[in-house]
Amino acid sequence: xxxxxxxxxxxxxxxxxxxxxxxxxxxxxxxxxxxxxxxxxxxxxxxxxxxxxxxxxxxxxxxxxxxxxxxxxxxxxxxxxxxxxxxxxxxxxxxxxxxxxxxxxxxxxxxxxxxxxxxxxxxxxxxxxxxxxxxxxxxxxxxxxxxxxxxxxxxxxxxxxxxxxxxxxxxxxxxxxxxxxxxxxxxxxxxxxxxxxxxxxxxxxxxxxxxxxxxxxxxxxxxxxxxxxxxxxxxxxxxxxxxxxxxxxxxxxxxxxxxxxxxxxxxxxxxxxxxxxxxxx
Amino acid sequence: xxxxxxxxxxxxxxxxxxxxxxxxxxxxxxxxxxxxxxxxxxxxxxxxxxxxxxxxxxxxxxxxxxxxxxxxxxxxxxxxxxxxxxxxxxxxxxxxxxxxxxxxxxxxxxxxxxxxxxxxxxxxxxxxxxxxxxxxxxxxxxxxxxxxxxxxxxxxxxxxxxxxxxxxxxxxxxxxxxxxxxxxxxxxxxxxxxxxxxxxxxxxxxxxxxxxxxxxxxxxxxxxxxxxxxxxxxxxxxxxxxxxxxxxxxxxxxxxxxxxxxxxxxxxxxxxxxxxxxxxxxxxxxxxxxxxxxxxxxxxxxxxxxxxxxxxxxxxxxxxxxxxxxxxxxxx
Numbered sequence: 159x160x161x162x163x164x165x166x167x168x169x170x171x172x173x174x175x176x177x178x179x180x181x182x183x184x185x186x187x188x189x190x191x192x193x194x195x196x197x198x199x200x201x202x203x204x205x206x207x208x209x210x211x212x213x214x215x216x217x218x219x220x221x222x223x224x225x226x227x228x229x230x231x232x233x234x235x236x237x238x239x240x241x242x243x244x245x246x247x248x249x250x251x252x253x254x255x256x257x258x259x260x261x262x263x264x265x266x267x268x269x270x271x272x273x274x275x276x277x278x279x280x281x282x283x284x285x286x287x288x289x290x291x292x293x294x295x296x297x298x299x300x301x302x303x304x305x306x307x308x309x310x311x312x313x314x315x316x317x318x319x320x321x322x323x324x325x326x327x328x329x330x331x332x333x334x335x336x337x338x339x340x341x342x343x344x345x346x347x348x349x350x351x352x353x354x355x356x357x358x359x360x361x362x363x364x365x366x367x368x369x370x371x372x373x374x375x376x377x378x379x380x381x382x383x384x385x386x387x388x389x390x391x392x393x394x395x396x397x398x399x400x401x402x403x404x405x406x407x408x409x410x411x412x413x414x415x416x417x418x419x420x421x422x423x424x425x426x427x428x429x430x431x432x433x434x435x436x437x438x439x
Numbered sequence: 440x441x442x443x444x445x446x447x448x449x450x451x452x453x454x455x456x457x458x459x460x461x462x463x464x465x466x467x468x469x470x471x472x473x474x475x476x477x478x479x480x481x482x483x484x485x486x487x488x489x490x491x492x493x494x495x496x497x498x499x500x501x502x503x504x505x506x507x508x509x510x511x512x513x514x515x516x517x518x519x520x521x522x523x524x525x526x527x528x529x530x531x532x533x534x535x536x537x538x539x540x541x542x543x544x545x546x547x548x549x550x551x552x553x554x555x556x557x558x559x560x561x562x563x564x565x566x567x568x569x570x571x572x573x574x575x576x577x578x579x580x581x582x583x584x585x586x587x588x589x590x591x592x593x594x595x596x597x598x599x600x601x602x603x604x605x606x607x608x609x610x611x612x613x614x615x616x617x618x619x620x621x622x623x624x625x626x627x628x629x630x631x632x633x634x635x636x637x638x639x640x641x642x643x644x645x646x647x648x649x650x651x652x653x654x655x656x657x658x659x660x661x662x663x664x665x666x667x668x669x670x671x672x673x674x675x676x677x678x679x680x681x682x683x684x685x686x687x688x689x690x691x692x693x694x695x696x697x698x699x700x701x702x703x704x705x706x707x708x709x710x711x712x713x714x715x716x717x718x719x720x721x722x723x724x725x726x727x728x729x730x731x732x733x734x735x736x737x738x739x740x741x742x743x744x745x746x747x748x749x750x751x752x753x754x755x756x757x758x759x760x761x762x763x764x765x766x767x768x769x770x771x
Contacts (some may be wrong), residue, residue, distance in 0.1 A: 171565040171611060173536065181562035188559075189550040266544040271607075273512055275563035276536045439469070439513050 178277045179285050186289040201250050201297040205242040206304050213309040232406045235315035239305050240398035241369035246301040248336040248391050251294020255340030260349040273437050283433040290337035320404030328397035331418045338425035345432040367391030374407040393417040457524030459615045459646040460486035464518035467504050478504040480670035491641045493661030494650040501670035502650035506619050510540045523614050539608030543620040545600050547592035553603050554588045564611035578606040598629035618649040634659050654757045666764050673764040681760045688713050689729035690753040690762050693736045695720045700743030
């Protein structure tokens with residue numbers, strides 16, 4: 159073996175943070191492509207099973223009566239479309255941020271590999287948030303047709319894009335919000351307690367995230383309606399409801415916009431800081 | 440030696456090229472709930488371009504923390520460090536462009552295969568996709584890893600994984616290569632093979648900073664060595680220089696089956712004896728002329744009615760130098 163060539167000047171390298179940032183996005187895309195089937199089967203199964211049971215099986219056996227009532231005339235399928243897209247997107251973005259961090263920050267500290275790339279550490283945090291958000295967005299978009307088309311006859315959801323701007327803002331900011339939250343959790347929570355995290359935080363967030371009912375319908379359970387305001391998923395679900403099923407009663411636009419955009423800014427800032435603190439010792 | 444890929448605008452003290460590495464009064468204190476740990480307490484270093492420099496010390500001496508500060512990932516509590524004339528805390532990104540780092544842990548990207556690990560390293564440093572791929576294959580070939588091209592990091596042997604990490608550190612042709620305990624945990628044969636690789640890099644003029652707790656490794660590879668213990672540099676010299684100064688004594692250690700006999704203190708008056716250390720039942724003598732010393736230690740014991748249970752004599756070496764400097768037996 160000769161190493162002479164190892165030290166010859168390598169091919170031209172163009173310096174620039176954007177280039178490094180994009181190369182890292184390309185790395186994440188490569189990994190996602192390799193694990194595509196596994197990753198998105200996991201994302202798709204839960205909402206598919208859910209719409210299958212609640213929009214197909216239950217109406218077929220005549221047991222869906224209790225569901226439709228809450229939201230006036232809208233079918234349960236109509237309620238579920240924005241809710242399930244929101245929850246799939248949020249969960250996928252969060253998981254895509256948390257899971258790699260749990261590995262990278264512990265065990266062999268493989269984060270060192272990326273931390274040594276020519277990029278400031280806070281920008282590395284933003285890159286990881288962006289990549290996780292894109293994965294969440296993709297998850298939400300894949301779930302959309304599934305929940306749109308699985309239903310019994312006469313139970314079709316009434317979905318039309320009422321406001322493209324709101325839809326786009328909710329998809330983009332909602333997935334960034336979730337990815338930032340995921341990074342925050344991934345950097346402050348002990349991986350050994352991850353199981354508790356899933357049970358105590360993620361499960362209630364999904365179940366009570368106005369996924370299966372609109373927020374307005376909660377007026378009869380006032381304490382829950384108020385408590386739900388602490389759940390970020392509520393705002394994403396309501397935002398998508400406003401954009402996709404405007405006929406169903408939803409939260410005021412200024413309220414969910416403020417919560418989602420403000421929350422994204424705040425969480426991204428905090429997560430970037432906690433990440434930087436974990437990487438630089 | 441080939442030219443470095445980019446010319447540094449910074450210059451050294453006399454207008455020449457800057458030192459590859461310079462550290463002045465580096466300190467690092469880790470604070471945790473259980474209190475403070477002073478990992479590094481005032482380290483000064485100078486590594487010239489093209490030099491193969493070793494940080495030698497036992498586990499926990501502060502070597503990895505020092506390397507961490509030089510590679511921008513550990514923030515110094517006090518003091519300053521420069522790599523290629525660039526301050527590591529003020530210009531971390533510029534420093535990272537100029538360094539390659541092989542950590543002690545296996546930090547290979549487990550989601551990618553061997554080839555992709557190199558490919559993406561090249562792309563992170565600004566290479567185009569085609570160039571990065573060519574460079575990856577070139578390095579795999581040079582380090583005899585071509586048959587593991589599509590191997591997952593988890594499937595590689597310890598030696599292969601380490602070689603791949605060295606490849607990865609060399610992808611962008613760093614001006615300074617940092618190796619943190621590169622052969623720790625490898626079997627002796629693999630270690631010798633890796634030394635061959637490192638010697639070739641050295642012959643090609645690669646500036647390298649290596650940490651090790653293996654004496655033989657420092658002797659085999661390093662132009663100069665800093666002996667480090669408890670976060671401080673105890674001596675800095677060539678291996679030969681260290682042996683000639685600190686290590687010039689033969690160290691005789693005797694353990695008795697009772698308290699060390701009073702009689703041994705008489706050795707202190709001898710001209711050829713540097714130091715006599717007595718700790719409990721153990722006596723350690725640092726002698727320029729060692730002939731007869733062991734016999735006298737046994738005789739002193741017999742006179743006091745204690746027997747000798749263990750005796751060791753260490754000839755002048757890097758190991759005896761370490762013992763002289765730290766007062767500690769070298770444990771690997």
